[in-house]
Amino acid sequence: MTNRPRASLGRVLDDLGDTLLELVHGDPDRPAEIGGVVIHDPLDEPVLPHHALVLGVGLQEPSVIAWVLRDLGRQQAAGLVVRSPIAQHESITSAVAESGVALLGLTRGASWDQLAVLLRSLLAEGDVGVAEPETLGGMPSGDLFALANAAAALLDAPVTIEDRSSRVLAFSNRQDEADPARVETVLGRQVPPRYSRLLNERGVFRELYRTDQPVYIPPLPVTKGEFTLPRVAVAVRAGDEILGSIWAAVRDPLSEERTQALSDAAKLVALHMLRIRAGADVERRLRADLVSTALEGGAGARDALDRLGLADQPVVVLALSMRTPLGHAGVPDSDSLAGEAGLATERQRLADAFAMHLGAVHPRSACALVGDIAYGLIPVRADRDDGEENAVRIAKDFLDRIGDRVTARIGVGPVVREPARLPHARAGADRALRVLRTARGSQRVARLADVHVETLLLELRDLIEARGDQPTGPIARLVTYDREHNTNLLETLRAWLDAFGDVITAAATLYVHPNTFRYRLRRLAEVAALDLDDPEARFAAMLQLRVVNPPRVSPVGGCT
Numbered sequence: 001m002t003n004r005p006r007a008s009l010g011r012v013l014d015d016l017g018d019t020l021l022e023l024v025h026g027d028p029d030r031p032a033e034i035g036g037v038v039i040h041d042p043l044d045e046p047v048l049p050h051h052a053l054v055l056g057v058g059l060q061e062p063s064v065i066a067w068v069l070r071d072l073g074r075q076q077a078a079g080l081v082v083r084s085p086i087a088q089h090e091s092i093t094s095a096v097a098e099s100g101v102a103l104l105g106l107t108r109g110a111s112w113d114q115l116a117v118l119l120r121s122l123l124a125e126g127d128v129g130v131a132e133p134e135t136l137g138g139m140p141s142g143d144l145f146a147l148a149n150a151a152a153a154l155l156d157a158p159v160t161i162e163d164r165s166s167r168v169l170a171f172s173n174r175q176d177e178a179d180p181a182r183v184e185t186v187l188g189r190q191v192p193p194r195y196s197r198l199l200n201e202r203g204v205f206r207e208l209y210r211t212d213q214p215v216y217i218p219p220l221p222v223t224k225g226e227f228t229l230p231r232v233a234v235a236v237r238a239g240d241e242i243l244g245s246i247w248a249a250v251r252d253p254l255s256e257e258r259t260q261a262l263s264d265a266a267k268l269v270a271l272h273m274l275r276i277r278a279g280a281d282v283e284r285r286l287r288a289d290l291v292s293t294a295l296e297g298g299a300g301a302r303d304a305l306d307r308l309g310l311a312d313q314p315v316v317v318l319a320l321s322m323r324t325p326l327g328h329a330g331v332p333d334s335d336s337l338a339g340e341a342g343l344a345t346e347r348q349r350l351a352d353a354f355a356m357h358l359g360a361v362h363p364r365s366a367c368a369l370v371g372d373i374a375y376g377l378i379p380v381r382a383d384r385d386d387g388e389e390n391a392v393r394i395a396k397d398f399l400d401r402i403g404d405r406v407t408a409r410i411g412v413g414p415v416v417r418e419p420a421r422l423p424h425a426r427a428g429a430d431r432a433l434r435v436l437r438t439a440r441g442s443q444r445v446a447r448l449a450d451v452h453v454e455t456l457l458l459e460l461r462d463l464i465e466a467r468g469d470q471p472t473g474p475i476a477r478l479v480t481y482d483r484e485h486n487t488n489l490l491e492t493l494r495a496w497l498d499a500f501g502d503v504i505t506a507a508a509t510l511y512v513h514p515n516t517f518r519y520r521l522r523r524l525a526e527v528a529a530l531d532l533d534d535p536e537a538r539f540a541a542m543l544q545l546r547v548v549n550p551p552r553v554s555p556v557g558g559c560t
Contacts (some may be wrong), residue, residue: 008033009078009102012053014149014173016118020110020187024086025093026079026102034078035309036363037119039112040068044390047379049309049364051078053119057112062089065103073099081106081115110187118189120363144170144276147269154261155248158182161236161269163244166191169273178249179228181220195220208235209242214262216253232259234266236273243273288368291375297423305419308366310379315422316391317413318376319429320354321437322347322406347372350406357398373433375426380415387415388447395445409436412447431455461547474528474537475544481527489524496521496532497542 010028013021035049040056048054054072059065059082069080069092084105086092096103106115144161152159152172159172160182168189175186185191191199198220199205208215217231229249236244246266248254254262293304295317305311351374355367358376367376378394380387395410402408411433413425428448435451435458436443448455471479478490491510496517499506507517524530531537 009053012119013104016115020107020115020118021081022084022105022107024103024105025096026100026104028102030078030100030102037116038363039116040080047313047362047364047381048072048075048077049379050076052363053077053079053081055112055116056080056082059083062087062092066091066095069095069099069101069103072101077101079104084108144269144272145172147265147272148172151246151248151262151265154265155232155250155254155258157232157248157250159249160185160247161244162191162247164242166196169244180226181222181228182249204233208233208245211235212237212263212266214254214259232262234262236266236270238270238274243270287366288370291366291368291377292370294366294377294419295370295375295422295426297420301419301422308377309364310366310377311419314380314382314387314415314417315425316378316380316387316415317422317425317429318358318378318391318395319411319413319426319433320350320374320376320395320408321372321410321433322350322408346406347374350374350402350408353402354398357401358394361394373430375429382417388412388449392445392447399444408444409433410445411436412445414448431458434458457546464547469548471544471548473544474530474541475548477528478524489520489527492517492520493524493528493530493541494545497538497545 008028009030012034013023013028033051034053035051036053038048038052038054040054040059052072052075054068054077056065056068059068059080065080065082065086066089072080073095079102081104084107086103086105092103095101106112148159148161148170149172152174158174158178160168161170162168168185168191171186175182181192181195185195199217202217202220204215204217212235214232214234217233219228219230222228229251230253231247232250232254233245233247235242236246246262246269248262287308290304290308293300294308294310295301302311305315348369351367351369354374354376358365358367358378362378365376365378367374378387378391380390391412395412399408399410411429411431413427413429413432416422416425432446432448432451432455435454436446438458439454470476475490478493482488482490488510492506495506495509496503499509503514503517503521507514510517512520521532525532530541
């Protein structure tokens with residue numbers, strides 16, 4: 001064990017080195033903690049968190065690697081990972097020295113996806129929560145990698161911690177001392193099927209889950225040219241529930257003291273696995289509280305942004321909502337308890353998917369379900385002025401990915417640069433979202449700037465409804481006339497105004513002959529005492545039709 005900070009570059013190399021990563025150039029002992037993992041994209045430069053570890057997928061040319069290193073140095077990144085082998089070139093060496101960014105190599109055969117998952121698991125501790133991490137048995141709560149390393153030190157053997165499906169949850173260092181089967185398991189984060197099948201056929205899992213004592217497994221019979229070391233495994237239990245298992249690759253059976261140490265380690269691992277499972281919901285609620293506090297913009301907004309990793313940088317707010325499905329009678333299904341529970345579950349799933357999407361695009365983004373709306377906070381580069389446009393693109397990509405399974409809309413607020421302005425950004429996103437939810441069109445994403453006039457009309461309608469205002473002037477006269485004479489002059493005026501005075505188009509919407517429409521137009525002008533040639537009169541009539549909501553009259557007579 002080392003005294004390095006939990007999320008330092010040195011810690012990453014301690015836990016993932018030899019098996020996945022190698023240090024090519026640079027200083028791994030810099031005390032700064034890694035702020036996040038980002039994939040390098042030359043076409044769309046992401047916002048880097050402080051001291052980011054950047055995955056240089058596809059970087060091969062020494063000149064390009066050197067240029068990226070210098071650019072990352074200006075953004076205070078911690079390291080750059082590229083695929084091994086890396087050509088030895090003076091430009092790379094000098095770029096590392098000038099930038100202070102360490103260069104790491106990813107071993108051949110390991111995928112970038114595997115590395116990203118491992119790194120984010122390793123660095124997840126402390127992203128959200130209290131400033132001082134809680135401990136269990138002297139270990140940071142939920143840190144299975146630290147537990148694996150501690151067990152490996154006690155047993156003097158490389159260790160993996162696996163779940164019930166033989167997926168690798170964490171592994172210790174020194175995996176290169178084991179056999180090819182172990183290396184393949186670590187690289188794939190899963191025990192290869194052929195080994196799982198052999199273990200199952202030999203009754204290893206049955207014996208392992210039947211006892212609380214470590215089980216010795218002799219070397220497996222493998223194909224020519226391969227070899228395997230013996231294993232000692234113990235089940236990780238919580239009462240009668242099997243949570244997973246610990247596997248040590250050994251060369252000889254364990255001594256009595258080390259056998260007891262492995263049993264004790266299994267009990268400690270069980271506590272941490274239970275803490276991880278219970279902490280998922282706790283962290284979700286905590287993140288929702290932090291996002292909500294930040295959006296309120298009060299005294300705690302600054303601290304909330306600090307804990308979310310979004311302080312001191314511009315932020316754009318996205319508001320996501322799904323449409324409530326209607327029942328057979330046109331009443332929301334959520335009126336029933338089962339429907340309400342199902343709707344709440346679907347909202348949470350959508351919010352979780354949204355959070356995952358934003359996290360993949362911007363590692364320091366934050367997302368949480370607040371009420372029935374999922375809010376996303378995305379950092380924006382201070383030297384760029386296209387934050388809203390990028391947010392719209394991200395929102396459209398997400399809705400394209402989820403397809404038509406869920407009818408959802410996303411409103412995008414303006415970019416804000418100060419925590420005190422976050423309520424303004426939230427209000428903008430909410431206003432844009434409301435327009436999308438009430439509109440009949442197919443638009444699914446909108447910025448406030450795109451629908452500003454529509455939001456003003458909705459707010460004016462709210463004011464009129466709150467005061468109880470009724471139609472007045474020409475509109476009121478048409479409503480009264482249609483009701484008394486069973487006509488549809490109000491619909492004629494609405495169609496004509498919507499068609500911007502085009503009689504042919506307006507007549508087609510009401511399925512009447514243009515001459516009939518012209519007659520009705522003249523008649524409504526007389527009844528309403530409305531001068532259709534006066535632009536002010538037309539605007540007043542159109543505005544009142546938009547915001548006062550007079551009752552619609554059906555073409556065959558009567559109010560609808």
